[in-house]
Each structure stands twice: as structure tokens, then as C-alpha cells.
Amino acid sequence: MSVPRIRHATLDDEETLARIDRRTWSPLHAVQPRPQPPYPPFYTERFGPRDHLVAELDGNVVGFIRLSFPTSLACNAHVRQIQGLAVAEEARGTGVGRALLRGALEEARRQGARRISLRVLAHNTPARGLYESEGFVVEGILPEEFLLEGEYVDDVLMGRTL
Template sequence: MQNDDLIIRSARPEDEREFAALERATWTPLADVSPQPTEDKAVFDERHTPEQYLLAVLDGRIVGYVRQVPATPLASNRHVRQIQGLAVDGTVRGRGIGRRLVEAACDAARAEGARKISLRVLGWNAPARRLYEACGFVVEGSLAEEFLIDGSYVDDVWMARTLHG
């Protein structure tokens, strides 16, 4: 389904409150290794700045986000970007918004000169893995039982997509 009214834009400092509410609403142990965000937890800080995020806005409401950053601070790794967070409001899932966000992150990475974009996804997160595969990502490796979440050991799956050629 096409979202003609969907806008993908960079986050701004004034998005903090609405963005934080979306992050709390979309948190799930299926996708997150960090504890559930509290009401007073800020989204933006010195390591998570607005310019790292693209937001999906539908009918004036933030309904999704993706964070895309350099994979490491090393000059030798400057050509690689990494997706470090993706979420879509449950009320609008299934409408292609996640795919649009991933593609926007890839376009932004390519515009910054990146040749590759990578990400990490929990092994049990089948919906996210299907989305990334549909966007051209392939599994490059896996760390078995890397996380202990709710009493279960979960693999950390590394995926990537080339951006050149």
C-alpha cells in the first residue's frame, strides 16, 4: 500500500517529546536488547543526535524512525554506515513504512559516500529479518547466544547491503 501522505524527514530537537513517546510505545524484547525506556528518558543526547535519525511522518504524526550512523569512528571504516534502530508504530505497520525508512537510510548513507550499510538484528526477530532481506540485506554472520533476554539466549545476526554498483 502506498503512503502518498508519508513524509520522511530528518529529526529535529523539537521532535524529542513525540519521538520519545513513539520509542516507548514501540519497545519490545523481540527487537531491543536495552531495557524498556522510562518516561523521563531522553531520546537525544551527546551520542544520539537528531541528525542521525530519519522520521516517518504521516498526517502530521511521527509514526516511525530509523537511525543511521558511521559503523565506527575509524577512517579506514568511513565507507560503512550502520542502521542502529528502526521502529514503526503498530497502528500503521504493514503499510510499507519500514521499507521506506530503510531505503531512505540507504539513500542517505550513499549520499554520504558509503559503499556498504550494515545492521544487527536479533535472531528471533523474523519480521525485521524479512524486511531487511526484502530491502536487499544479506546475512554476513551470526553470534550464537549473544544475548540473554527474558530467560532465553538469542543470536545476534549481522546483515549488510552494498550501496555501490
């Protein structure tokens, strides 16, 4: 397999990204119920193509990362937040997630951000390992923040300086 190519999302990517988002849904990372038809649009007024980077392998879109502002406050404009990361099952283990994460760090720097943050469920060990390997540290834990499939799960706040 080739090296993932990271690029900005386009309007034409919407259906593919929606399909990846639905197919990768898991209680390991999702706090919303499994999506059911009729499916809402992937792009919304809040998150459009400008907020997504996509990964391509051999010309096919196989993942995305959502990079946004954590709040609308001007005093918080130097921070970006990762608000979604998904890699298609067939592309897992190929470096796509890491390439997307590095692309988001680069894009955040390009936008003038000084810091980047994210939230991850405590039981999502693979994601936490990836984030830690790219310099993210745990900055806080919200104990038992979510009740998922009968289990209380901590919400882990992670971040790093750019």
C-alpha cells in the same frame, strides 16, 4: 492512508520520537530492559537529530530510523550502520518501515557510504524479512549473544553494498 513522507529529524521531533521508542519497546528487538521513568533524553551527545530520519503519515510522525557510523575509525568511514528502527503500532503494515529503510539507504549513499550494515536479533522474523527483501544478507551470526527473558538469542549481522 497516504504514502509515508521521509525527512530528516529536527530538535522539535524529540518528544515524539521518545514516545514512539518507549511504546514500541519489545523483547523481539530490544536488548536493554524496558524503559522506566524518569526517561532519559532521546537525543544524546552520540545520537542527535542529524542521525535520524522520520516518517510522517498525514502530517504525524509515526516512525524513525537511526543511521550512524559503526565506529569512529577513519578507515571505517565509508560504512553506515542502522542502529534503530521503530514504527508506531497504528502505522504498521502501511509501508512505513520499508520507506524508512529505503530513505536510510538513500541518505547513506548521499553521504558517500559504500556499504551499510545492521544487527538484528535472530527471533525478529518480521525485521529480518524486511531487510532481506531490500537486499541485506546475513554476514555473520553471534550465537546465543543475548539472554532475553530466559532464552538465549543469536545476534545476526546483516549488510549490503550501496
